[in-house]
Amino acid sequence: MAYDFEAVCNLVVCPGCRTSLQPCETGLLCLNEDCRRLYEIRDGIPVLLTDSATQLSEEEWAIKAGSRNGSSPAGNKPVDAPSPETDDPG
Numbered sequence: 220m221a222y223d224f225e226a227v228c229n230l231v232v233c234p235g236c237r238t239s240l241q242p243c244e245t246g247l248l249c250l251n252e253d254c255r256r257l258y259e260i261r262d263g264i265p266v267l268l269t270d271s272a273t274q275l276s277e278e279e280w281a282i283k284a285g286s287r288n289g290s291s292p293a294g295n296k297p298v299d300a301p302s303p304e305t306d307d308p309g
């Protein structure tokens with residue numbers, strides 16, 4: 220029997236920091252960037268134990284946590300700063 224984690228993820232929180240969890244391909248991910256725990260799903264049941272959780276690196280966490288948000292906020296374009304030109308006579 221398949222379990223709909225999309226539905227239950229609103230009900231469960233990270234036991235370590237009480238932040239909501241996001242389902243990803245390998246388990247349930249804590250959305251607290253200071254916590255970054257990944258909870259494994261064994262036999263269709265999420266193992267919500269901090270001892271069993273894996274703490275991801277900041278980079279790994281950012282990739283997984285941001286992977287579901289396809290749209291990024293607009294207006295974050297790099298500004299073309301004028302480069303200082305020195306005309307050295309000589």
Ligand SMILES: [Zn+2]
Pocket residue numbers: 233234235236237238249250251254255256
């Ligand atoms: Zn957490």
